[in-house]
Amino acid sequence: MMPRSIAVPAPRRARSAFAGADVCDIAGLRLAAGARRVIFDQDRWRMELADAHRQISPYELDWDFAEILNPAWRVVTKEILLGLLAPQHEAMVQCPYAPRTVRSPRTCYRYLVYLTLWFNYLTSCGIHCLSEVTQEMCARHLEEQFWSAPSLGLPRWRLEPESVTIVVRTVQVVALYAELLSTDTYQAGFVPWNGRPAAAVVGAKPRGENAVPPVPDQLLQPLLATCLYLAEVVGLRLAEVVEARRTHEAARVMGPVARIADVPRLQALCEEFRERAEPLPKVAANQIARNADRPDHSLRPLAWGHLVSLVGFRKIADTAKPHLAPALLEVAEDVGFAGAWAREAPSIPRYGDDEPVPWTAPLTADDLRTAVGNMMTACAVVTSALSGMRSSELLELEVGCRNPARTVTGGGRRFRLSGKVIKNKRFGGAPDEWVVVEQVDRAIALAERLVGRPRGTALFGNVDLTVRVRTLRAWLERTGLRAHWGLPVIPGGPCGSRMLRRTLALSIAQRPGGLLAAKVALKHISVATTEGYTARPGGSQRLFHAEVEAADEKEHLELTVQAFRDAQAGIMPAGPGARGLIDAFAHIDAELKDAARTDPKILSDDRHLENLLRKLAKTLHVGPANFCWFRDPSKALCLRLAGTPDAKRPLVGMCDSARCPQATHHPCHRPVWAGQAQTIDVFITSRRIAKGEKQRLVPERDRALRVVAEIDAATPVPAERS
Structure with a gap:
């Protein structure tokens, strides 16, 4: 959490804690073979990293600090970025408010971009020392960044609040590293926006549900039908x-x-x-x-x-x-x-009617290359839509990523792809395996044949599916192949990998147990993330309580039915509430007999009995040694003792079932009361218990024995006694 104010920092260092250091060594980043070392004092850091994932662009690893006009602030920026890359460095111990989570080079590049904007803005305002920065300057800079960059012939527009939270975090981050900075820092105690969270500053509203829309059915169905046909027939x-x-x-x-x-x-x-x-x-x-x-x-x-x-x-x-x-x-x-x-x-068979048609007219070399590009789009769409991979994970798929299919119990086969998960993992990602459907396995096999690259090289070079699908749609219409193959028209509209992933998440989560299945399939780190994807914020808690309540209702109904069957067999309930419960059972028994006159099957139909007892079962609350039939709150002894006569539920922990007019005892409760009497007898006969305490325990024993006797009296069948 951002501090509201920062204590006066120690005097600034005379020399940077990272001076002369190897940047990648401090940050724990592996350089590629033959790459040049990156030294802190250089004004350009070109990091050729061995673990760089394919989603990161080369320019995001080429940091040019010379674009910052003030030389002193270049050092400030370097120290902050290295602090973000290596929060466990010994120099960071003196920065109590600095974040302790390792940031990736890609995230740090974003900080570099916005720190450069901030510092050059201050220079344009005539500020040459960070101690001169005021809250008014911070607010003016934020307002400027709220507007889009000028574009020829187009008016500027105001950006969404979520897109400028990075501006606030960048301005505030300088205060977090005050003890680390060696050349300049804010004045003592100054924290931009008084340390308020960036989202609160810009007015961004929290979203419980994922904001990415699913692909509409009118686009998804023809798109998937087309891509599956291309991947499995034409391809x-x-x-x-x-x-x-x-x-x-x-x-x-x-x-x-x-x-x-x-x-x-x-x-x-x-x-x-x-x-x-x-x-x-x-x-x-x-x-x-x-x-x-x-x-x-x-x-x-x-x-x-x-x-x-x-x-x-x-x-x-x-x-x-x-x-x-x-x-x-x-x-x-x-x-x-x-x-x-x-x-x-x-x-090949036409889509829809299976009429045989030549799969293509003669192709030139360029036509062939175009067809391959569009077929790769079809393979990427099938893989994304049916596996839920993120774009970063699609990019990490390599030639040879298909693992041998395994036969599972029942005769089915399980298809697996080896890849990497990038999000929320260490830099470079973590190896992982995707279990996919057979259509995805075949699409990947086709893509490997089409690219013809060596094993271990990237399979998909570009996964901007919205652009690629637009190109695919235009190619099908321009060449007349859509009509030739009998394919449906693909409507216009966006359908990126994030939208396809969201669509799959919603589809899985709508099935029984689907929330957990979606979490596993999409490799989310928590169910809360899956809930956001599936438009069910707070869903796991709500589902958990709903499942508990459903289980309680089922168990209470079974207990009520068993108590009714016992009463029919002559095993009556005991306790203060026994008379009321017996009357209720007698009324239900009469209804059953009346119904049996018109439909003899009713007598053997448990479903009809359950329906008659369901209302009574909803009043049942199970105590450790009794059943509480909470039909009339005004008669509940626990509520009268607690002074809450209007409560909707009984206070089972305060129940005195020997006196409450709504409590009953059944044969299943006899061992509890008999065991209590035996335990009290042990204390009464013990020489180590004071005489006064023994006298206090005698009424408790007598009450337990009385309850046992009442249960025995209501049970005509001889039972083993304790």
């Missing part, structure tokens, strides 16, 4: 073509360059195209447009590289092209041009 055909092209290109790079002497061989190849009536290989439409200024207009669509590779050449020399052009022009007039790949596309 397999595409992967075959991609692997064939990969093999072709690997052989092509080993070939020589076709020169003038090789033209006859290439002319023979052209004749083969004519004989087979096969179109010449074509380049993508954008490449045709780029070649518009070339003199050989008729050959602009020709994919020269692919053509010559068919006879083992890597490429054709420009000097050889004019010698081959006449033959190519003649062939082109007869056969035309078409994409070089997937020319004999096998059929």
Whole structure:
């Protein structure tokens, strides 16, 4: 918690506690092999870290303190950031208010950005010493940061309060490290905004429920249907073509360059195209447009590289092209041009009606790359939507992350992915395993085939799913493939990985026991986090109490039914409230007999009996040695003794069931009372108990024996006596 004021700090250090130190060594960050050390005194820290996760951008590990105009405040910023990275350093002992939680380099970079804004703002105001800072300056800086950055042709708008809490924390953090700073600090005792929490300063309201909206059904259903179809039907055909092209290109790079002497061989190849009536290989439409200024207009669509590779050449020399052009022009007039790949596309079942259709028209190399990119989008959407992975966890999936499927009891199979959990873990993340459905396993297998990368490299290079889905939607419509494959129209709208994760959380939590299942599936650190995701803040406590109340109600009903069955068998209740309970049972028994005249099944139907006894069971409160039938609060002895006659529940701990007119004793209570009498007898016969105390215990024993006798008298069946 931010202090309201800070005691007068000790005199500032003459030299920084970190001067000359290795930053990464102090912070416990591992440098990559061959990386240069980062020294505290440098004005630029370029950290090449071995454990950097894939979500962190290179610029977030390149800290340029020279952007801070005041040199003294550069040192202040370095000391604060290193204090955030290494809160357990011995120099931090003197900072009682500094946070003790290790911050990641990514978080510290955000502090660097906003400290730079704050300090340069002070410089622009003519402030050269932090002791001159006032609350008014802090408020003016915050108001400035509340507005968006200027943009050409657009008015500035006011930001949401949650987005500027970092501004308040950054201004306040200088006060927390006053004892550590060596070059400058605030005046003694000054804490911006009097130490109020950042959220309270900016007016941010706490949200019990996660603010990320789920993906609407009208978008989710066609999107998932499309992506599953692409990943499980179209993708397999595409992967075959991609692997064939990969093999072709690997052989092509080993070939020589076709020169003038090789033209006859290439002319023979052209004749083969004519004989087979096969179109010449074509380049993508954008490449045709780029070649518009070339003199050989008729050959602009020709994919020269692919053509010559068919006879083992890597490429054709420009000097050889004019010698081959006449033959190519003649062939082109007869056969035309078409994409070089997937020319004999096998059929696949259309979505919805299973009508066989060719999976694609011939593809150029660029068309193939575009198709692969969109197929990777489909795989990423399926993985995100059906596993609930965060974007950081999707980025950590690597080629080879699929573990062998395990057969489980009952004949099913369990599919697992190895990856990392980044959030709330040490820097770089912690290895973890995801249990996924088979569709996700197949999507990952397809993605591995499509990228063709070595094992251990990143599988998904970009997981901005909203942008990628927009591109996928446009590709399906532009190429006509959506209609060709019979796929549903994907409406517009955002559908990022956070929204898909939230949608899955809501779906799981709506099932019995789903809250805990969602916590496990989404790898949350606490159920409270899951409650926020599932729109049920406070849900675990509410569910717990609801389950307890349901269990109590069930048990009380079973006890009431058992007491009624005992009364039917002649085993009557005892105690002051026995008469009232027997009358209630007699009334219910009469109702059962009346119902039996019209429906003989009623006599053997426990459900009908439970319905008749349910109201009575709701008044039952179980004590340690009695049942309390709390039907009339005015008659409750415990409430009269406590002076709370209007209470809604009895005070079971104050119950004197031997005198309360609503208490009953049953055979199950006999061992308790008999045991009490035996225990008191032990004390009465003991020589170590004072005579006066023995006299006080005699009435207690007599009362216990009287209750035992009443229970025995109400039970006609002989029982073993204590």
